[in-house]
Amino acid sequence: MSECPILDENGIVYRTCEADGVLRVLASARRREIVSELEASDENWITVDELARAISATGDETDDDGWAGELHHVHLPMLRDIGLVDYDRHGRTVRYYRCDLVSSVLEAVDSEVPSAR
Template sequence: MTEFPIVDENGIVRATPSADTVLELLANDRRRAVVAALDRHDENWMRVETLVERLSTTFETTEWKIELHHVHLPMLDDEGLVEYDDRNGTVRYYDCELVTDVLTAVERHAIG
């Protein structure tokens, strides 16, 4: 099984999910949108309120906000793709080469 390291800004490996796990997580359009927004952000962390604002034009329902807090961010956190702190309302994103490659491929396919 191939694993892909998720590395923080100091080069420390935070998690090593399998390729299957990463692909399963990114198969969902809402989780993919969350990770893409975090990947494009200048900082390696974002307030959840800011994330909701950035994605509000894509997903405008109240259910989306509930799902974000109770489903998508916890799932991404469980596998190490993000670090979600629901008490402070922040989410931290770490680098993973496979995630970046998948996002790029999906975006390129959507445009082309």
Template sequence: MNDSEKRLDNIETVRNHPEEAYEPTLSSETIARVLKNQRRETICRVLANGSNVTTLDELVDTLVELEANATEAEIEPDRESLSIQLHHVHLPLLEDIGLIAYENRCGTVRYWGHSKIEKHLD
């Protein structure tokens, strides 16, 4: 199992993010560990620069396009594998730290944002 497939141990979690404006307290270590993974960093960039609500399918489409352009390979990243990774690994982890809300039944991803994350992405 590679780094992108592992859940991070010992990270701060905020399970149920409230609807009102709220920014969970995240340590610099937690932010660095979450964004250390290139795919999670890309997910955060896409969400921070897009609308606050998207779907899993739209996110997969965007990531496939970005990754295909970045590698300039003729082989496109595997959509099904990417969708599974997002659903089971990356989105739950981002939800655990309070950065997003992911409704897996309808595939909706709501980006809450975080000033420290966005500062790191700049």
């Protein structure tokens, strides 16, 4: 299997992930939207509430509270499991780690489906 480096904010390899895991997680349009929002941020930390507000502002029918619940129970644990985020459930903060494969997948999907966002 192919492994991809996941980098911290200093560009140091934090850990590696399996390409199959990244592709499996990014198969969901919702998770691609979440990761796109994290990728676009200048910071590597965000609160769950800020992330939910940013995503619900993109025009999806889900409100902030609905997104916060989905983030907490579904999406952030999956992203954590493959190593893209650290998620503090009690502090409700998310730390994002960059991965070139993730960026490439998002770019490829966005170029193929212009209305994806």
